[in-house]
Amino acid sequence: MLSFILIIIAGLFFSGIISRTKSIASGRKGPGIFQPLKDVVRLFKKGAIYSETTSFIFQIAPTIYFASIIMAMLIVPFGQSKGIISFNGDFVFFAYVLALGKFFNIISAMDTGSSFEGMGASREALYSMLAEPAFFILMGSFSLLTGHTSFQEIFAALHLGSTISYALATLATFVLVMVAMIENSRMPIDDPKTHLELTMIHEVMILDNSGFDLGLILTAGYLKFAVYGALIVNLFIGIVGYQYSIPLFFAIQFSMAVTIGLVESFMARFRMNHNAQFILVLSSVSFLIFFVVMLILGKFI
Amino acid sequence: MILIKAFLLLLLLITVLIPFFNVKGKGIVTFIAILLNTLISSYFAFLTFLGEKFEFILPGSIVSGLIPLRIDALSGWFMMVINIVFITGGFYGFFYMNNYKSQKNNLSLHSISFVFLHAALISLCVIQNSIAFIVAWEIMALSAFILIIFEHGKITTLKAGINYLIQSHISIVFLMLGFMWMAFKTGTYDFAAISTYTATHDSSIGIILFLCFFVTFAIKAGFVPFHTWLPYAHPAAPAHISGIMSGVIIKIGIFGILRMLLLIKPDFTIIGYIILIVSLISGLYGVMLAIIQHNLKKLLAYHSIENIGIIGIGIGLGCIGLGSENIILASIGFAGALLHTLNHALFKSLLFYTAGNVYLATHTLDIEHLGGLIKKMPQTTLLFLIAAIAICGIPPFNGFISEFLIYNGLYSWLHEAKLASLVMIIFSILGLVMIGGLAMLCFTKAFGVVFLGSPRHQFKHEIKEVPFKQLFPLYLIAALIISIGLFPKLFLNLMMKPVSLYTGIQQASFIPLQGPSFDAIQSLSYAAWGFVLLIGGIFLIRKLATRKRIIETSPTWGCGYIAPNPKLQYTANSFVRSFIKLFKPILVISKKEHKLHGIFPSEETHYETHPYDGLEKQLIDNPLKSYKSFMGRFLFLQNGKLQFYILYGIIFIILVIGLPLIYEKIIELMNFFKQL
Incomplete structure (x- = not known):
């Protein structure tokens, strides 16, 4: 329950912090931290325009996408306190629930019959497929390390005592941050602020959404960031008391948002046809984590 | 026992009766037959879920010996799967086949094969005698073949059917090999003997025997690299048959593997x-x-x-x-x-x-x-x-x-x-x-x-x-x-x-x-x-929030382009293009492209891609090709001239008569050398 509330709070600010960082880095005055929220509220109040080509799929897809993110939020634990839903193998459920959201996102883009949106849909389907192994292998490594198979038990048992475990957590953070970037279609993979539809992934898929539906999609995007942020926080808090862990939660979410902002300010997007290789690198990093865990547990003998 | 006799009698009755009904009647009778057989087999399947086991001994014949039918929970589970798919498939097929009303005789054959396929699959789940099993397996393979080639007017359908027939007989070769080996060693065709034999012998025998059966069932189930018949047979068959093939026939391969695991315990x-x-x-x-x-x-x-x-x-x-x-x-x-x-x-x-x-x-x-x-x-x-x-x-x-x-x-x-x-x-x-x-x-x-x-x-x-x-x-x-x-x-x-x-x-509780x-x-x-x-x-x-909002419709946003047409949509091929580029080494795709000429090309152009199965090319097409070219060297023998054929006959007769004589002479010669 705690994590659910914390993620919502973090999600409210996350996108604002990113855009604020970007505006400071580029020397602009820029919008305030609450601007994304205001945008969403404005969208919720608006009417909608639907394309003549679309069908009921296009109408239900944003709802299901949003619901899948909420469901994923319910599973994420917060240190000692369980998520609202917790069972053995819940991270499998977590990943597959997110996949349902993606499935509907992709087919709703196909529903418009637009060439641009089809392009985005195709890329989204391929990249998310390539990103998933990294997450599963990462969770497999932690499961091996701790001997548990649910989010909460894994994170609670993840003691960071030795130097090598810190190295492990750093690598894991890297993987999770990059998975979050891919899932949210942010910078090195995709540039949401590009002005050419041909080079977008996520933004081009939602070209035809408007009004309440677009609001749902944007909100879901903000929350998704916070969900992955919360997973990273969980790598570090372990059994620390709430008086430390809650500030730590916000500190880590904040620094993740700032990092994303900085990356987007100073890095160029990867070439689209090199993305696949890049994403596969993530899987090899998680393989590295797996082998480190095997080393720690002495399974090599 | 009576139920089993009823099950078999029904088949006979259907075979005789179906040709005499009109088109609609054929469908109804087929469906009723499936329904009755389903009821009989589901009765047993249901009881096995409650923990009962059945064993019936059919008299069989001199060749096969006694035919034991053993129904355990594994058979029950697969019988349930088969029945679900056949009931829905039969119902769907009844309407699907309405579109082929004019082909009366073809439909009779189709209906009879359909009932036979169902019966064969059910009996494969329960028969525990090698010879009867092979017979049931063959009935399944043949009736499925007839079902696949329903539209035999099309050359691709016929080819797919024959491909299936050949491959399923390759699987039977391995099946017979395994059964013959066991029958030779144990002297009985009963499956129970396999179990006792492998339990008392070296574990490597168990593994080899299992692998022999595994190849059989893997061909049926479609494990790579034994899968090549599957992508041809499924599209060629009518929809309800494709559903049944994919839903059940390939599952009988899975059943075979699971059954052999129970018997052999490798x-x-x-x-x-x-x-x-x-x-x-x-x-x-x-x-x-x-x-x-x-x-x-x-x-x-x-x-x-x-x-x-x-x-x-x-x-x-x-x-x-x-x-x-x-x-x-x-x-x-x-x-x-x-x-x-x-x-x-x-x-x-x-x-x-x-x-x-x-x-x-x-x-x-x-x-x-x-x-x-x-x-x-x-x-x-x-x-x-x-x-x-x-x-x-x-x-x-x-x-x-x-x-x-x-x-x-x-x-x-x-x-x-x-x-x-x-x-x-x-x-x-x-x-x-x-x-x-x-x-x-x-x-x-x-x-x-x-x-x-x-x-x-x-x-x-x-x-x-x-x-x-x-x-x-x-x-x-x-x-x-x-x-x-x-x-x-x-x-x-x-x-x-x-x-x-x-x-x-x-235990009867939920412990497992x-x-x-x-x-x-x-x-x-x-x-x-x-x-x-x-x-x-x-x-x-x-719904509530957008109740009073203004909802409009307009064309899809074309990024400024105002005359989009359906051809601008993403196609299936373009949707997976980046995937194809990524996995190029594994995939085999042949392209037919027509090059355009000039700055404003006027001629119509055409572009085709045909995906192909790389493994099929390596494992089936290439060996077949070299086999064919090897056999091509003997083509001169088959030259259509009568004199040559008479000559072959004479050579054959001379060899048949002469070889034993030569053999005798050689033996004599050898003895002569030995005496020296």
């Missing part, structure tokens, strides 16, 4: 690893080739190979669990495999039936010609969508439950694995995740291109939804898919008995399916319910 660890590796390759290869297909049914056929791979991963895990005496892993593995067998039978038959609806409406299965069917056929679209989500293994549908079990098996195995098995586990997880992700790519493509967007092709005839009567069995299957997703515990309880055959725990991984199923079911409610709730809020 070294489970080695067998487990072999099955696991073959299954991983099957799963990945199947889905990769599925993605590049343009023919909707062929795409689905390759997905069957993928799902057989997933089932195989479950069986492999179960075997390894038995080998390492990890009862939980064993139960999870076999439970996952059995449940996925049922699940795949459900969603794959649903997919084939909906593909059949598409074919009836548009007369084409080439997905590049389809599009926008959701407006014309909303119900078919919804059913296809449900099945597509289920086959991708996404909650809250049934595919997720079985994949979840297998994931859980893999993750729980992790904790006690050593180096080699850890590497195996991590690659299995990698494989399973990739399979899931690729399946999603494939089905977003198939669904998006076939049903969404605007039509890519103007058909001369009107496209309309099939009647509700025909959709009714499809809704039944969809209901089952959803209920397994929402009440998984119920089906796991059913599965307790077949699984306990392997794990050896025979307990442990942390199975407790998760209950929470999973709550989570699935919560998810459904959540979606409903948010949708309701959306």
Whole structure:
């Protein structure tokens, strides 16, 4: 329950912090931290325009996408306190629930019959497929390390005592941050602020959404960031008391948002046809984590 | 006993009666026959779930000896799967075949073969005598062949059918080899003898024997590299037959593997690893080739190979669990495999039936010609969508439950694995995740291109939804898919008995399916319910919030371009283009391209791509080619001149008479040398 509330709070600010960082880095005055929220509220109040080509799929897809993110939020634990839903193998459920959201996102883009949106849909389907192994292998490594198979038990048992475990957590953070970037279609993979539809992934898929539906999609995007942020926080808090862990939660979410902002300010997007290789690198990093865990547990003998 | 006699008598009666009915009557009689046989076999299947076992001894003949029929929970489970698919398939087929009313004799043959196929499959589950088993196996293969070549006017259909016939007979060779070996060693055809023989002999015999049967059943099930018949036979057959083939016939291969595991009890660890590796390759290869297909049914056929791979991963895990005496892993593995067998039978038959609806409406299965069917056929679209989500293994549908079990098996195995098995586990997880992700790519493509967007092709005839009567069995299957997703515990309880055959725990309580991984199923079911409610709730809020808003319609945003036409849409091929580029070394795609000339080319141009199966090329086409060219050297013998044929005859006669004489002389000569 705690994590659910914390993620919502973090999600409210996350996108604002990113855009604020970007505006400071580029020397602009820029919008305030609450601007994304205001945008969403404005969208919720608006009417909608639907394309003549679309069908009921296009109408239900944003709802299901949003619901899948909420469901994923319910599973994420917060240190000692369980998520609202917790069972053995819940991270499998977590990943597959997110996949349902993606499935509907992709087919709703196909529903418009637009060439641009089809392009985005195709890329989204391929990249998310390539990103998933990294997450599963990462969770497999932690499961091996701790001997548990649910989010909460894994994170609670993840003691960071030795130097090598810190190295492990750093690598894991890297993987999770990059998975979050891919899932949210942010910078090195995709540039949401590009002005050419041909080079977008996520933004081009939602070209035809408007009004309440677009609001749902944007909100879901903000929350998704916070969900992955919360997973990273969980790598570090372990059994620390709430008086430390809650500030730590916000500190880590904040620094993740700032990092994303900085990356987007100073890095160029990867070439689209090199993305696949890049994403596969993530899987090899998680393989590295797996082998480190095997080393720690002495399974090599 | 009376029931079994009734079962067999019914077959005879049907064969005699069907030709005399009119077209509608044939359909009804066929369906009634299937229904009666289903009732009889379901009665036994149901009792086995309650823990009963049956054994009947049929007198047989001099050749075969006594024919024991043993019905245990494993037979019961597969009989249930067969019956579900045949009842829905028969019902659907009754309406599907309405479109071929004029071919009266052909329909008689089709109906008779349909009933025979059902009976043969059911009897394969219970017969425990090698000779009777081979006979039933042959009846199944032949009746399936007749069903596939229903549209035998088309050359591709006939070719596909013959391809199937040859490959299923190659599988019979291995089956006979295994049975002959055992009959030679034990002197009886009873399956029970196999069990006792392998238990008392060296374990390597068990492994070799099992591998012999494994090849048989792998050809039937479509494990890579024995899969090449499958992508031809499925698209060629009528839709209900494709559904049944994919739902049941290939599952009889799975049944065979599971049955042999029970009988032979080989070294489970080695067998487990072999099955696991073959299954991983099957799963990945199947889905990769599925993605590049343009023919909707062929795409689905390759997905069957993928799902057989997933089932195989479950069986492999179960075997390894038995080998390492990890009862939980064993139960999870076999439970996952059995449940996925049922699940795949459900969603794959649903997919084939909906593909059949598409074919009836548009007369084409080439997905590049389809599009926008959701407006014309909303119900078919919804059913296809449900099945597509289920086959991708996404909650809250049934595919997720079985994949979840297998994931859980893999993750729980992790904790006690050593180096080699850890590497195996991590690659299995990698494989399973990739399979899931690729399946999603494939089905977003198939669904998006076939049903969404605007039509890519103007058909001369009107496209309309099939009647509700025909959709009714499809809704039944969809209901089952959803209920397994929402009440998984119920089906796991059913599965307790077949699984306990392997794990050896025979209590009537729920012990075999307990442990942390199975407790998760209950929470999973709550989570699935919560998810459904959540979606409903948010949708309701959306409905209320947008009630008074202005809703408009306008053309799709074309990024400033104001005259878009359907040809600008993303095609199936372009949707998977980046995938094709990424996996180029594995895929074989032949291109036919017409180069354009000049700055303003005036001539019409054409561009075609044909996906092909690389393994088929390497394993079947190339050896066949070199065999053919080798045999071509002897072509001069067959020159059509009578004199030569008479000469061959004379040479043959001389050899037949002369060889023994020469042989005698040689012996004499040898003796002569020895005396020296």
